[in-house]
Amino acid sequence: MKIISSISVLVLSLFAAVSVGAQSHAEMIAKAVQPLPDDLQDAAGVYTYDDSGQRQTLRQGSNNVECRTTDENGFNWCYPVTSTDRRDYQAKLEAKDMSREEVREAMTAAEEAGEVEPWPFGSLIYRTYGNDDRIQLLWVVLVPNAMAEDLGMSLASQRDSSLAGQGLPWMMREGTPGAHLMIPINSRELSNQGGAKMRKDTKAMDDMVAHATLPLPEDLRAGAAVVTYDPDTGARKVLREGSNMIECQARDERTGFTRCYHKGLAAESNLRAKLSAEGKDFQAVSAGVNAARADGTIPVARMGSIAYRLYEEDDRLKLLWVLRLPNATSAELGMPTASQRDNSLAGKGLPWMMREGTPSAHLMIPINGTELSNDD
Numbered sequence: 001m002k003i004i005s006s007i008s009v010l011v012l013s014l015f016a017a018v019s020v021g022a023q024s025h026a027e028m029i030a031k032a033v034q035p036l037p038d039d040l041q042d043a044a045g046v047y048t049y050d051d052s053g054q055r056q057t058l059r060q061g062s063n064n065v066e067c068r069t070t071d072e073n074g075f076n077w078c079y080p081v082t083s084t085d086r087r088d089y090q091a092k093l094e095a096k097d098m099s100r101e102e103v104r105e106a107m108t109a110a111e112e113a114g115e116v117e118p119w120p121f122g123s124l125i126y127r128t129y130g131n132d133d134r135i136q137l138l139w140v141v142l143v144p145n146a147m148a149e150d151l152g153m154s155l156a157s158q159r160d161s162s163l164a165g166q167g168l169p170w171m172m173r174e175g176t177p178g179a180h181l182m183i184p185i186n187s188r189e190l191s192n193q194g195g196a197k198m199r200k201d202t203k204a205m206d207d208m209v210a211h212a213t214l215p216l217p218e219d220l221r222a223g224a225a226v227v228t229y230d231p232d233t234g235a236r237k238v239l240r241e242g243s244n245m246i247e248c249q250a251r252d253e254r255t256g257f258t259r260c261y262h263k264g265l266a267a268e269s270n271l272r273a274k275l276s277a278e279g280k281d282f283q284a285v286s287a288g289v290n291a292a293r294a295d296g297t298i299p300v301a302r303m304g305s306i307a308y309r310l311y312e313e314d315d316r317l318k319l320l321w322v323l324r325l326p327n328a329t330s331a332e333l334g335m336p337t338a339s340q341r342d343n344s345l346a347g348k349g350l351p352w353m354m355r356e357g358t359p360s361a362h363l364m365i366p367i368n369g370t371e372l373s374n375d376d
Helices: 002-022 025-032 081-094 100-112 159-163 208-212 263-277 282-295 341-345
Strands: 045-049 055-059 065-068 075-080 124-129 137-142 170-172 180-184 225-229 236-240 246-249 258-262 306-310 319-324 352-354 362-366
Touching: 025 045, 025 055, 025 075, 065 081, 075 081, 081 100, 208 225, 208 236, 208 258, 225 263, 246 263, 258 263, 263 282
Parallel strands: 045 065, 225 246
Antiparallel strands: 045 055, 065 075, 075 124, 124 137, 137 180, 170 180, 225 236, 246 258, 258 306, 306 319, 319 362, 352 362
């Protein structure tokens, strides 16, 4: 039996080698760009590394991202082109059979010596994986050395929920150069299968405080402060004092939105309520907020901070998280800018960047596959 098993393994190995060898140039490129949204795939560069860590270009790119062919662990990765030199430097270190820790230490030393540029804060990395024992479609936003408390992020792992097609974003490795936000992408063809079987009816909830915290991951709900505003005067009323870094605003019956955000932005919420109570429309309120940011009356949102939003009708994104990236650009961070609104309304949205290069720049993160999401 051992001999038969060994022969079977050998045959399978040879078959796999033949299959890889038979893979055409076009097929390698097509698979390499799979982690990307459609609008970035055709113009993305594609490359690999040889045994010495030298870059081999399969296709020259013309946009802000490039993708590496499938690695030895079965992953496909795509990165911002702004990180090309850094990754090429690291590939040469890895070719020397250095351990992961040795490579990490060498890269840190190279950064400190100015030999490589650090990752731009907010850089977006894309990844696919072919088996269901890991998150299959994952996007990662790098937030080097950031703390969850400062950005309003959850540290509670969503791995199991992600494998079931219902994962929410969460932060890993806070306070280190490798700090990042994991964004599992649910309900897509390349995603882990599953998702919530039913959608939760939240409109009739009697508990205003519990309803206000619905946009949040569960681990942040109990400690969030909850406030509301008088629509006629803009006066603020505290419904529950908080014990963590999050503040939630009870559903605005005029707009239908329920919002949560870092408590450091309470002054912005107060101003929005005041301007709305004065009868100003959305554009005028936004202009007033931008002016207040510019003169320092209210703080600018911290780079990488998250805001959370719930809406309960089918004409808008229902569960939406927003990553604030003031003044950032898609070229710098490798982000897509093509709207995913229609896909999001169908329960299949991907993140996309809006208002790049302005103080209001942000990454829209539609949350698919949960009981609060748009139906797929």
